[in-house]
Amino acid sequence: MHLTKIYVLFILIFGVIQVDRTVVAQVHPLAVTSHSLKGTVIDSLTQRPIEYATVSVQDSAQKTLAITYTNSEGVFTLPIAQAGNYVLFASFVGYGTRRIPCIVQPSVTSQELRPIFLAADVQVLESITVRGQRQLVEQKPGMLVYHAEDDVTNLGGTAADVLRKAPVLSVDADGNVRMRGSQNLKILINGRYSGQMARNPADALNMIPSDIIKSVEVITSPSSRYEAEGAAGVINIITKKSLSQLSGAMEAGFSNLEAVFNPRVAFSTGKWDINAYAHLHRSRVKTESNLTRQSIDGTYQLNQQLIMNNARPHGSGDVSANYEADSSQVISMSAAWWFGNWPASSNQQYQIQQGTQQQAFLQQTQTQGAPNEGLEVSLSYLKRLRKPEQSFFIIGQYNNNFRDDFNYYARQVDLENRLLYQEQNNNHMHTNEWTFQTDYAHPLARDGKKILEIGLKTVLRDVTSGYTTLISSSTDPAQLQISAARTNVFDYSQNVLAAYAQAKWTASGGWFAQAGIRLEETYLNGHFQTTLLPFTNQFTNWVPSATLVKKWRDSNSLTLSYTQRISRPSIIDLNPNIDARDARNLVTGNHDLRPEVMHQGELSYSLSAPSGLFLNTTLFGKQTANSIEDVIQVNTSGVSTTTKQNVAANKQYGMNVSTSFSLLPDWSLGSNARLSYLNFQSRYLGIQSEGWSAGINVNTTYKLAGHYTLQAFGDYDSRAITLQGYQTSWLYYSLAVKKEFPKTKVTIGFSAVNPFQAFASRSDVIIASSFESTTANRYYNRAFKVTLNWKFGEAGNQRSRRGVDNDDVKSSGER
Known part of the structure; x- marks a missing residue:
């Protein structure tokens, strides 16, 4: 590996430090x-x-x-x-x-x-209780912080429910999180990137109970200290860490769609602080879709109905321990694990008309559990040095997603139940990942107002995906035989070496500036056991970032920032294994994908008034080159194949507004609104797609006498433009009431999601040169939930804990 660029960067960094020491040594005090x-x-x-x-x-x-x-x-x-x-x-x-x-x-x-x-x-x-009220949303340089622990409505839910209320973000019906319309973002837990997020962020968020979430950092302009991955930005979920002698909670919830149990405990003994939680969850997901697709020349038409109704038991846990050797040294250890089954069984009915011929058949697809299990451990050391803001940090993390299977069996019959075709696909994936990171902060002035930060990081990732496909022939549909063209073992390695340097400067008059540069070297290697040729890629990315903040009267601030980001494809995007659970809509990977690069600038104004009013308005613009997009192509038989390709560039301009305030002493209201204009261009496909999209959510809380609390939440997304079409609008809303018993520290809650309609609807429309299609989706998410929460012990202070910012791989919500 060629490390010349990294060596040169660090020679320059340490040269700056030495020059600074010389200059400081020559300064004489003024009279x-x-x-x-x-x-x-x-x-x-x-x-x-x-x-x-x-x-x-x-x-x-x-x-x-x-x-x-x-x-x-x-x-x-x-x-x-x-x-x-x-x-x-x-x-x-x-x-x-x-x-x-x-x-x-x-x-x-x-x-x-x-x-x-x-x-x-x-x-x-010990004998004093201090009560106060702070804004739910707070602005910091490059990010907005949503204080979820202060939102009394986050009871009995998951991380996905919490993110729905966070500024800038939107969460769709499948639980996919978007930042300014893009899913190309990274989700961290306490600064660490978890292997369960790589598989499917929507599923992973369902493994995190809302009760353990302290705050959510929505980082729209990450600094050079963060990994360059995540074109849209970074989400960092901070969990609660208590320092009291013994505290915790037991939470249980039941509804027509789910059952959940969340125990949590924390205790402190001398120099040790230990926190642990577990999450057991069984959810039910029911959807229906009706697809109509026809060719422009009228040679074929497809009508398809699909019904999915699956139970998904899963769970996770986390244990962390901090040892404070003295006031300047902290050793942190953590272990996390997860398990779950994510079936996607379905019943489908097809009606096909091609010319004068008509065909109708049924397909039943069963997924055999789709088990996923993984383990993650980390060890870190933090040393606070003598000078203000001077510190050294090092961490090692190991991630083993040792079981990530997705096996399905599909059976096609005609309308008289005669067997037409069978297919069985077994896909086993295993991931090993090592991460090492070190950071050093050096003050360039005695008062700590000028700081230089440098760091190194390496991510070593190896993934193996072995898949076997058995199919039957039209002459003998009862006999399954191995398909050599669809059977292989895909070994893939992705190694990333990175170095960064950034400077921070706090000046008089409320000025703050931060600028940095990050260098990333990426090495990709992939080879197949049979048939397909191996591939190797190596690329270099210089990633700059800068932020300038002006603050006045301790309540107003103006922030100007620029950042560059990249998104690397995941193994799911690269894996050529064909997912044929839907016989007429195939999904496969593309091992020729390259990273996409995004440039973004934003200007934001923030107001935090003593009355409790918070207002943040942000104007942004971003441009993405080599954009990774889903491309749907249909053959002459009317069968579509979806794969990700670097075939487009896009530009987006928009505005985000977040606000929270009190209408009355016991009545608060918060809202996040977003408006953007998106322009896709693809010379390869001959497509230009553009249009406006908007969204708004409103969260209001009213406190009644007797420790009752009422809450209402609504989220609306307008039509959203995609490369080949658009999605129709989407509405999600919930109502809740909570009763607290302060003496026993028990809380009982009742909530209803979409109570006035059996399902929520959203359609996907594709308009291509050779075909048009509309998929009308129904999400049966109406739910009525009862939650019981019991807290014990005393809530202690919160202690921050560093982790690796391992956000260097683009997550994929699709398999």
Whole structure:
């Protein structure tokens, strides 16, 4: 592997550090005119400044001479009348008090102290309860944060239900998440990319209970520290981590479509903090679709009805432990596992007219469980160094998706139940993945306001997909024989080496700037056991990013950002195994795919008023080259084949608006709206598709006397443009009521999803040069759920935990 570019980048980085040290060493203090002590108060674990910390000075007689509070950046200035020996005290609620002897020299009337680190003291608040209300949505540079734990309506659901309420995002009927209309995004859990997300994000989100979610970071403009993968952006789901001696919850929910059980426990003993949760879930998915497809020249017409009704038992669990050796060192360990069956059995009826000939037959397809099992372990070390914001972090992660089977058996009969055809496809996939990442933050100024961050990362991924297809002949439909053309073993490796450097600068007047560059080298190798030729690809990506923020009056901010992103194809997109569960609509992979590259710029304004009003408005524009799109082609017999191809480019311009406020003291309302114009162009297919799309969701909560809470949520998506057509509009809504029993910490909830209609509808329309088709889908998602939640113990402080940002492979919701 050629690592010359990475070596050159790191030589430049360390050269900057050495130059900075030389410059700092030559700086002399300027003459000042008054005695004062200046410094910064910092959280010893998170390295973040502590606002409103109390700082005081006492003389030798223990008389307090001056007292002040730190500002939003943790900075304080204490006036001193005369030189002498003093003792400085720094304290804040929830932290221990620091006592620091200091000497004020007569010749040095302005003295800069070393950063003062305060360690958290969880015992301080044992007998005090502090209640407060913060906005559900908060803006940070490059991202919007949805504080899901503060939304009382997130009871008894899954991560998919939480993401429906997050800004910028939309979740469709199948549970697929889109950011600004695109599914090419990465979903992280506590900064880690999980193997279950690679298989199918919609299924993986159903494995995460809403009760454990603390917040959701919607990162629309990721910095260079993040992996370049995920053209649309990154979603980071932060789970709850309690530091109390013992706490947890037991949650159970039942409805006509699902049953769920979610136990959670956390405890802290000295230097150890341990958190664990489990999720057991059985869901039922029922859909119907009616497909009509006809050729432009009128030579054939297909009418097809499909019914799917499947139960999907699945579960997951996670155990994490943090060992705090001292206030500057943390060792973290975690293990996660998942299991589940995801059947997609169906009954289909076909009516085909080709010329003067007519044909009708039935097909029953059974999937044999579609089991999926995996394990993930990680170990990390975080070291906080002496200077403000100076830290070193290293992590290793191993992911083993050791069972990812998808086996189906299809049987075709005529209207008199005579056997016409049989097919059996067995596909076993296994994934091994190693990830290593290290990050170093170096302050370029003593106050920590100028920071250089550098890092290295490698992802080593090996995937094996073995598939066997047995088919029958028209002359002997009862006999199954191996199809050599559709039987193979596909071995695929994807190795990514990356290095990044970025600088952060916090200036006076509310200015903040961040800029960086990331280098990624990707090496792809694939070979087949028989027939198909091996392939090898290698490509280099330089990925820049920049953000500029202006903040004033602590409530208004203006942010300008630019980022470049890429999306690499997953093995499911590459795998040539033909999915023929639908005899007239085949799906297969394309091993010639290359990554797509996206450029995006955005300008956003954010307002956070003391009254609780939050408003964020973002204008964005993005352009994608070499876009990976689903392409549907139909042969002369009317059979369609769907595969992903690099055949298009697209441009998108739009606006997102997020707001939350209180109509009355007990009545709050939040809303997220999106509007965009999308333009697809494909010279290869001779297609130009363009149009507007919009969506809005509204979430309102009203608190009644007696600890009752009422909630209503609605989400509407307008018609959405695709490369070869469009999707019709979509409506999702829910109603809920909750009753809390504070003394016993028990909560009972009742919710209804789409209660006034048996199903929700959405159609897919394809308009091509040789055919037109319409698929009318019905999603039977009307549900009535009862949820019981019991919490025990005391809620402790939250401690942040780093993970690998392993978002370097494009997920696929299709098999």
